[in-house]
Amino acid sequence: MNQYNEKVKEGKISSTTVRYIHAVIHGALEQALKNNLVAQNVSEATTLPQERKKEIHTLTMAQITQLFSAIENDRLFPAIMLELTTGLRRGELLGLHWRDVDLNAGILTVRRNLVRIKNHEAKEGEKKTKLVFQEPKTEASRRTIPIAQQALEELKRHKARQEQEKRLAGPSYQDNDLVFCKEKGLPIDPRNFTRHFDILLKRAGIPHIRFHDTRHTFATLMLELGEHPKVVQQILGHSKIAVTLDTYTHVPLDLEKRAAEKLNQALIERKIPPSQEGI
Structure with a gap:
């Protein structure tokens, strides 16, 4: 021990x-x-080692605008925009099917993850890992969330381009109904997607962050804009609100200061006029 x-x-x-x-x-x-x-x-x-929190690095609104401007012509730009406006996990984003997206209602439903696992049935010469779609581990992860209007419009354009890719590929196209896939329809390896994200950051001149930090960016911005933590919890798919609050402890302090300022302003506005004092 x-x-x-x-x-x-x-x-x-x-x-x-x-x-x-x-x-x-x-x-x-x-x-x-x-x-x-x-x-x-x-x-x-046994005395367990102290659990250390991973440092969270997030993008600012200015950096997001800078990133979008630099990568808007990239084939996977719609995926990055959707990520930064929904906070999906990487596997959820790459496991998204078109049947999970309602472009008319402007919502998407998380029903599966794309993950790489060990291939226990691999024979000699075959890959020891394989890509599979798995159902979310918790009920909270199975969720329906809104799509921001800009991301929705970009998804519609992306779908039209994807239909063109299908026509160009012809019989060689493997239609898996994936929203984000390779040019011939196959799933995108999560590790390769992360590598591509790193390249896009460099192209935009943005300091390196982990792809998972885009999820943190979304949550942080929502809280800073005054969204209720319960709403953020549900969009992120956290099982408990305590997880959301514990992860983003750096945000509530700012919100508390803002709340105190609002209260102070309200008291000033409702202050009893001098002429009524003593009544």
């Missing part, structure tokens, strides 16, 4: 991974204790 912290110090595993491992070991020993297979649950004597 003491090896937990040693592994973290060596940089071999993260503190989050240690906590997952500990949860599995603790649960197994707890069941063994109930079955009288062990005298005690020794995992309870």
Whole structure:
């Protein structure tokens, strides 16, 4: 058990991974204790490594405008715009099918993720991993969210271009009904999509951020614009509002200051006129 912290110090595993491992070991020993297979649950004597939050880097509105301007002719520009206006997870974005999108109502529904997993059935010479579509892990992740008008218009143009790609490819096109795919219809590998995103950032002269930080950017902007955390939670697909609030603790303080300013202004506006004092 003491090896937990040693592994973290060596940089071999993260503190989050240690906590997952500990949860599995603790649960197994707890069941063994109930079955009288062990005298005690020794995992309870373990001191877990302190969980460190990953630093969040977000784009400003000015940087988003700069990015959009620099990449508007890129084939995957619609994907980046949709991401920054919905906060979808990468797998959700790449797993989006046209049947999940209602262009008339301006909404989309998250029903699956595109992920790369180990291919346990791989034979010699075959790839050890494969792309698969998986259902969301939680009910909160299965959600319907609105599409911003600009993103909606861009999606309509993207769909028209995609139809042209189908015609040009002819029989070689593999229609998987994917909103964002390769030129011949195949799914885009999430890792390749991230690499392309990195290239787009460089092209726009924007400092590097993780693709997942686009999700953080969306959430941060929504909160800074005064959107209620509950609404942001539902759009992001967080199971609990505590997750949203805990992740974006850097935003509420600013909102609290703004709320205090609003209250102060309201008190000033409703201040009793001097002529009525003492009545």
